[in-house]
Amino acid sequence: MHNIGILGAGLIGASWASFFAAKGLKVRIYDVNSEVKENALQTANDNLQRLVNLKMLTSKAAKTGQQNLQTVDSMKALLTDMDYVQESVVEDYAIKADVYREFEQYASLSTILASSSSGLLMTRMQSVMKHPARALIAHPFNPPHLIPLVELVPGEQTASSIIDTVKTFFVQLGKHPVVLNKEVQGHIANRLAAAIWRESLALLDEEVASVEDIDAALCQGPGLRWAMMGQHLIYELGGGEGGYQKFFDTIGASFEEYWKDMQDWTTIPEAVKQKAVAGTQAYLEQKNRSEWTAWRDQKLAQIQQVLSEE
Numbered sequence: 001m002h003n004i005g006i007l008g009a010g011l012i013g014a015s016w017a018s019f020f021a022a023k024g025l026k027v028r029i030y031d032v033n034s035e036v037k038e039n040a041l042q043t044a045n046d047n048l049q050r051l052v053n054l055k056m057l058t059s060k061a062a063k064t065g066q067q068n069l070q071t072v073d074s075m076k077a078l079l080t081d082m083d084y085v086q087e088s089v090v091e092d093y094a095i096k097a098d099v100y101r102e103f104e105q106y107a108s109l110s111t112i113l114a115s116s117s118s119g120l121l122m123t124r125m126q127s128v129m130k131h132p133a134r135a136l137i138a139h140p141f142n143p144p145h146l147i148p149l150v151e152l153v154p155g156e157q158t159a160s161s162i163i164d165t166v167k168t169f170f171v172q173l174g175k176h177p178v179v180l181n182k183e184v185q186g187h188i189a190n191r192l193a194a195a196i197w198r199e200s201l202a203l204l205d206e207e208v209a210s211v212e213d214i215d216a217a218l219c220q221g222p223g224l225r226w227a228m229m230g231q232h233l234i235y236e237l238g239g240g241e242g243g244y245q246k247f248f249d250t251i252g253a254s255f256e257e258y259w260k261d262m263q264d265w266t267t268i269p270e271a272v273k274q275k276a277v278a279g280t281q282a283y284l285e286q287k288n289r290s291e292w293t294a295w296r297d298q299k300l301a302q303i304q305q306v307l308s309e310e
């Protein structure tokens, strides 16, 4: 697959455009909002240069990538002779349904449609399609041009061959695809993030600690391990010579007590949202959002460079 379509070019679509262009693929960018589309082109060009500065891309590859990026003015122009489309339009079933119906007016039967959706169910999204077998979720983590994870989630009508094709495609591009056997809201990573986020909010609400200390307790502790290990492996090691079973039999029992005492919100209280927004302002006194984003991207690149030195 060489012709890549970016359908929806906001925050994630622009980063996807950067990623595919960095890999030497031909990338067409479309968004219903022309200003967003042109901004995405500029962002993708800027990101390619940033990848050079981060020593994650050669200048030659960046130049080729910039030459391979183009914006188009219609879905028809986006989808003509298109191999693979990464859909990153607004996270809304109705909007995605309209986009999928329009997609099928112009895309050939062989064109793969992959949604970036953070947690919508592909079965519901592909239900409006005449040819749903070629649609799946390929959910990234922000920013996809720097974070390798992509969660592949089939809908009930997705062909298994499409999952295999897209998994191979992403592995060849240096991504780390994980394949879900069945769809669940939020997939894997966002469900894990949701559990941590809820308790981060609860600890703030119960005035256990400040926003910055709650965040630091995460990124200066377990977060460092999470860059290379997940909870299962971490606790296999946490059990010492007795391994995971020892961990279950000893420390694990304490976690059962924590769970009894932890929040089980299914909606976020408005007062908590206000506390979190207020508490986060302290970060913006240190750096503005663009500076935090640049700092994040630099650290993400450095971490991955270290982790690649096996």
Ligand SMILES: NC(=O)C1=CN([C@@H]2O[C@H](COP(=O)(O)OP(=O)(O)OC[C@H]3O[C@@H](n4cnc5c(N)ncnc54)[C@H](O)[C@@H]3O)[C@@H](O)[C@H]2O)C=CC1
Residues within 6 Å of the ligand: 007, 008, 009, 010, 011, 012, 013, 030, 031, 032, 033, 036, 087, 088, 089, 090, 091, 092, 095, 099, 116, 117, 118, 119, 139, 140, 141, 142
């Ligand atoms: N923001 C994030 O950190 C992440 C977002 N995602 C997912 O990516 C998707 C996009 O999210 P964002 O980039 O954050 O949203 P965004 O709001 O930045 O971009 C969405 C874009 O879709 C465009 N759009 C709306 N209707 C359209 C149509 N009919 N045709 C073409 N373009 C249309 C909008 O103009 C907008 O530019 C969502 O499904 C979201 O769940 C996935 C991972 C991370």
Ligand SMILES: O=C(O)[C@@H](O)C(=O)[C@H](O)[C@@H](O)CO
Residues within 6 Å of the ligand: 117, 118, 119, 140, 141, 142, 143, 189, 190, 193
């Ligand atoms: O965290 C991410 O980048 C992704 O997993 C998401 O889909 C989040 O929901 C994102 O929309 C907010 O960070």
